[in-house]
Amino acid sequence: MRADATPSTSRASSGAVPKQKSIVSSFVAITPYEKSSKRSKDITRAVSYFLAKEMMPLSTVEQDGFRKLVKVLDSRYELPGRKYFSKTALPQLYEECREKLENNLRNVKYFATTSDLWSSRTSEPYMSLTIHYIDEEWCLQSRCLQTAYFPDDHTAEILSAGLEDALASWGLSEDRQVCITTDNGANIVKAVSLKNWTRLQCFGHRLHLAIEGSMRDQRIQRAMGVCKKVVSAFSFSWKKKRELAVTQEELKLPRHKLITESPTRWGSRHAMIARVLEQEKAIAKVLSADKKTRHLAPSWQDIDVLESVCKALNPLADFTDALSGEKYVSVSYLKPVLHLFSEEVLKPVADDSELTKTIKAFCPHLSE
Template sequence: MSGSSDESESNLALLSKDVEIVDKKGSTNSVIWKWFGYLKNDEAQIKTICKICRRFVKTKTGNTTNLFHHLKKHHPNDHTESMKMRADATPSTSRASSGAVPKQKSIVSSFVAITPYERCSKRSKDITRAVSNFLAKDMMPLSTVEQDGFRKLVKVLDSRYELPGRKYFSKTALPQLYEECRGKLENNLRNVRYFATTTDLWSSRTSEPYLSLTIHYIDEDWGLQSRCLQTAYFPDDHTAEILSAGLEDALASWGLSKDRQVCITTDNGANIVKAVSLKNWTRLQCFGHRLHLAIGKLSIY
């Protein structure tokens, strides 16, 4: 009780503005000392005093927790200001004022920083997948992964990643990406009640024949969707019967029933026109192809 009484009397004595409060001696790392100090005759600076309410605040040497707590409890506006000042203090300023020296890396951490990722690690898989997506999305040649410029770029982005060769992407990474994308699309097509298709025969620069098939449908949000299902190598004779069977096989490979196909759009080739009629499918003429033919005939005149 006597201790509490002495403290109360001291607090009452400090209410006088004539009592001088001085700042903390030496360098201070905390913004809290803007609001606290010591009596002038307290040479050892043992008893901390609040400059606002002029009360003694108990605190351990070097510990400012109670000082912040005092501001929060009795002077909330000043506490908010102290928190803002504390947040604005940059780490570099704090380190410079405290004289802290950056820690030297350990031998283990130094070796870890230069050790290549294991092929099965998550980081390695994520980067490989990103490269695969880049090759597929932008239709880049597989030789890209063996070019010096691209390999240097990847090494700068992450020095611990080892880029696989083109054989890995052609035999493993890209087929995996294809199967994943195909699985997602097949999943979406299960909910499609009716659809239309577009097909065309074309040849590559090396004169290899391909048969493409694209599906068009309206999704659950009434958005028109178009997806190229496949561009398949088609070395067989391009007779109406073979084309008809090829189109039916293509639909079946995607789990699509021909009964749900409302129409198919083709050019005016005699073989493809007959192939569609053999299946009794509703056929629409390709507007772009018809327009091209019309412009070609006009140019003659």
């Protein structure tokens, strides 16, 4: 600033002349929105959508970090407590979504369904029902109608009544149901037959059973046991994870974590095996450096078995993904895929090990 310049002339030359707020506007800026105001309702609805869409716990709205975030975004908004969201906001959002879906389903002439029974992490039983239909724009639609708590005995008669009630609660006529897809559980199969509904087997479940059957070889069972122990050794030890990362860097291997198998998903078993084979050298180096875990390092026989298994299952992984789509009618893929399995994918080749040939010979049984 020049010696002869005054503060006022300096602000004028820069064009930054602050404007003093009026008393009214100052009070408005700190006055909370009315609960009935559009702005307050819009934000509350957005928070409700966030909780539902991302499946966040209701306690989120009472956490200091989340409340501070909301306050910074709009200081005039007062965030309700979890009781309001659980008793009012979320039920209202559910009713709006349900009403919209019910209106869409009224125009559906024919539909198919998928149902499954499963247990939560706390071993609580649930039944899910999903509807598949073609809308007025000739687009295939899939909507999960419900995942309902099902504490009753899972007898065929009770399951049959549960499916009937589920359709009725959405105003869906059994006469308009083309078919229902389920797994091969004896109770659900009988439940569907009691209703005289057309039933399709779940290809993914059939594939899982076929692959499970091909894994009963004692050599595979031993190698799988070793594989699981290796993964556990790294999963429960931060030191082993750290050493694995360092060794991966030294050996120029991908910085990938080991994968844990899920017993009900054959694809996770395949992924676990493939990752162990990818990181074989790093795993062996880390385990061998510790006398307590040296015995866990897979032997060359175990590696041979895992490679045989992986070679047989590799092609099936791609088909599983293709047959799990919701934007196309996957049942139309089945016959071409099964033909491809038997004529090309699962045909033994010259460099296959005997174990790989055995697995390939068993897998086509999924079409039976």
